[in-house]
Amino acid sequence: MLIVDNVNYQHKSFKILENISFDSDAGKMIAIVGPNGAGKSSLLSYIANEIDPKKNTIQLKNIALKNWKKEDLPQHKAKFSQHQPADIPLTVEEVVLMGRYPYFSNTPQQKDKNSVDFWLNKTDINHLKNRDYQHLSGGEKQRVHLARVFTQLDNNHPQKLILLDEPLNNLDISHQFNLLEILKEFTAKGDLVILVMHDLNLASQFADEVILMDKGKIVLQASPEKVFKPEIISKIYKFPCTICQNPIDQKPLILFGQKTIKMNTTTDLKTQWNDLKANQPKIRIRNAAKDLGVSEMELLATQLGENVTKLKPEFAAILPEIESLGKVMALTRNNECVHERKGIYLNPDFSSPHAQLFVGEDIDMRIFLTHWKSAFAVVEASEHGERKSLQFFGKDGEAIHKIYLVPQSNTEAFDTLVEKYKDADQKTVAETEKIVNNTIEKPDTEIDVEAFRQSWIDLKDTHDFFMMLRKFGVTRTQALRLAPTDYHAKKIEKDAIVTMLEQASETQTPIMVFTGNKGNIQIHTGEIKRTMWHENWFNILDPDFNMHLDMSKITEAWIVRKPTEDGIVTAIEVFNDKGEIIVQFFGKRKPGIPELEQWREIVAGLN
Numbered sequence: 001m002l003i004v005d006n007v008n009y010q011h012k013s014f015k016i017l018e019n020i021s022f023d024s025d026a027g028k029m030i031a032i033v034g035p036n037g038a039g040k041s042s043l044l045s046y047i048a049n050e051i052d053p054k055k056n057t058i059q060l061k062n063i064a065l066k067n068w069k070k071e072d073l074p075q076h077k078a079k080f081s082q083h084q085p086a087d088i089p090l091t092v093e094e095v096v097l098m099g100r101y102p103y104f105s106n107t108p109q110q111k112d113k114n115s116v117d118f119w120l121n122k123t124d125i126n127h128l129k130n131r132d133y134q135h136l137s138g139g140e141k142q143r144v145h146l147a148r149v150f151t152q153l154d155n156n157h158p159q160k161l162i163l164l165d166e167p168l169n170n171l172d173i174s175h176q177f178n179l180l181e182i183l184k185e186f187t188a189k190g191d192l193v194i195l196v197m198h199d200l201n202l203a204s205q206f207a208d209e210v211i212l213m214d215k216g217k218i219v220l221q222a223s224p225e226k227v228f229k230p231e232i233i234s235k236i237y238k239f240p241c242t243i244c245q246n247p248i249d250q251k252p253l254i255l256f257g258q259k260t261i262k263m264n265t266t267t268d269l270k271t272q273w274n275d276l277k278a279n280q281p282k283i284r285i286r287n288a289a290k291d292l293g294v295s296e297m298e299l300l301a302t303q304l305g306e307n308v309t310k311l312k313p314e315f316a317a318i319l320p321e322i323e324s325l326g327k328v329m330a331l332t333r334n335n336e337c338v339h340e341r342k343g344i345y346l347n348p349d350f351s352s353p354h355a356q357l358f359v360g361e362d363i364d365m366r367i368f369l370t371h372w373k374s375a376f377a378v379v380e381a382s383e384h385g386e387r388k389s390l391q392f393f394g395k396d397g398e399a400i401h402k403i404y405l406v407p408q409s410n411t412e413a414f415d416t417l418v419e420k421y422k423d424a425d426q427k428t429v430a431e432t433e434k435i436v437n438n439t440i441e442k443p444d445t446e447i448d449v450e451a452f453r454q455s456w457i458d459l460k461d462t463h464d465f466f467m468m469l470r471k472f473g474v475t476r477t478q479a480l481r482l483a484p485t486d487y488h489a490k491k492i493e494k495d496a497i498v499t500m501l502e503q504a505s506e507t508q509t510p511i512m513v514f515t516g517n518k519g520n521i522q523i524h525t526g527e528i529k530r531t532m533w534h535e536n537w538f539n540i541l542d543p544d545f546n547m548h549l550d551m552s553k554i555t556e557a558w559i560v561r562k563p564t565e566d567g568i569v570t571a572i573e574v575f576n577d578k579g580e581i582i583v584q585f586f587g588k589r590k591p592g593i594p595e596l597e598q599w600r601e602i603v604a605g606l607n
């Protein structure tokens with residue numbers, strides 16, 4: 001019924017409409033949607049023959065628009081425009097009657113009056129018919145013009161064309177639905193309705209077809225089900241969205257905004273994650289889990305039986321076997337700091353029930369297995385092919401430790417290990433527990449500060465520091481505040497951490513970097529070379545050691561000096577807003593050897 005063939009329209013060098021072609025059968029409602037400035041109104045004006053009428057090649061009912069008789073066309077095609085004159089000095093009834101001008105020459109006939117009455121009623125403005133148009137509200141004026149357009153097409157011609165540019169603007173919800181129902185009645189009689197609209201859910205609910213436009217072009221013309229896909233809509237509108245099925249009419253229901261992705265309960269977690277990835281292809285699983293309100297382990301488990309294999313939680317048996325994988329990358333992190341160290345898992349010590357260790361030169365870890373709960377083998381697709389890893393999670397479902405294969409790793413040993421520890425149950429995962437940190441700091445007045453200070457001065461071993469905090473019932477940051485003197489604990493600006501790392505790199509001073517979470521602390525010892533800012537992250541980017549520290553999340557940084565039998569040990573301790581340690585730095589040291597003078601010098605210069 002309508003053929004639009006290769007429409008191009010530009011203003012100076014700006015292409016407003018480019019290569020627009022589509023055709024449509026009678027009896028349909030087509031919604032044109034797209035972001036502001038996409039060209040929707042321009043396309044509608046073009047179809048209405050308001051732009052470039054001489055060049056117009058559009059065909060309506062097999063006749064080119066320009067070949068239609070001027071007096072015939074208004075009975076076959078009408079347009080509701082987005083912008084209407086505000087000051088027509090007529091009554092409502094008189095404005096609606098303008099729609100009948102194509103039907104009478106001087107005086108309206110009974111037929112015309114009946115039609116006007118009918119549409120006054122149908123658009124719910126009959127009660128306003130004798131009022132001045134100029135004093136109506138926005139929504140009332142809108143309905144007057146809609147009635148005018150409808151009465152213009154009130155005839156027995158088949159296959160009329162109704163064009164409407166944002167007709168739902170200004171209308172309250174019941175009048176929006178009333179209008180859409182009216183339009184449906186037209187299409188049911190075989191007319192073609194094309195309307196520009198911004199409400200994608202109404203388009204989804206009512207339109208037979210959707211034309212999605214962007215930058216002067218048609219991106220897609222298809223059914224609402226095909227057009228309203230999160231990867232398409234979020235890309236075109238540059239805004240995250242979730243799309244689920246409307247339980248009432250089974251049409252796509254579009255929910256905009258990041259939070260809606262969390263609220264979307266009608267689809268399962270796996271679909272929600274896929275939607276999120278469609279919106280943000282680079283999102284990391286840790287952030288995706290946060291956005292979806294689940295733990296990382298629960299999200300990973302949605303891929304069980306695909307690229308994820310659940311392992312038996314026999315950590316004390318698995319970990320000592322990691323050595324067989326050869327060189328790998330160990331990753332331990334908390335919310336604010338990521339620690340990645342490459343090496344071989346040598347010298348495991350699992351003899352103590354309290355803490356287990358790896359004490360290799362490269363892989364150096366203090367492990368607290370009581371916090372470990374689940375283990376998985378993961379195979380991810382990456383730019384360089386498959387990326388295999390072992391991933392360990394705590395009781396709360398948060399990642400404690402990950403071991404990634406690197407090109408030098410023994411993949412056969414990995415496969416053997418996975419086969420050996422594969423759990424018989426590949427369907428269910430451990431329930432996660434919420435772990436609440438309910439440490440309440442005691443007021444300083446309840447602390448025996450003098451005894452605490454003396455105890456600090458009398459320290460002989462850094463390992464006793466933690467026991468000392470327990471004994472006096474102080475939190476770690478409280479201890480630093482109550483330290484014996486400024487010498488023992490001094491608060492520094494967080495930028496001093498960057499200064500320290502840059503100086504350690506420049507002077508090639510070997511340092512130690514401790515990063516951990518409840519279940520594991522991972523340590524790097526050595527010189528660092530390449531440091532770099534990336535947005536709010538300060539990074540160490542060396543071949544075998546990477547650290548990524550989110551500087552925006554640091555609330556306190558301290559220089560902490562503890563007496564030991566080998567002399568003073570100086571640390572820089574970095575905390576988040578909950579008073580939890582993000583990362584700790586030391587100069588390289590070994591029991592029995594005093595700490596490096598170079599390190600002390602760097603720290604002495606920090607403020």
Ligand SMILES: Nc1ncnc2c1ncn2[C@@H]1O[C@H](COP(=O)(O)OP(=O)(O)OP(=O)(O)O)[C@@H](O)[C@H]1O
Nearest residue numbers: 011014016034035036037038039040041042043196
């Ligand atoms: N006569 C004109 N001269 C110059 N530029 C124009 C003209 N008409 C439209 N444009 C430009 O063409 C682009 C498309 O405008 P159009 O009104 O068709 O967009 P739209 O998709 O209807 O946008 P909105 O959702 O904001 O109503 C816009 O960038 C607009 O500024």
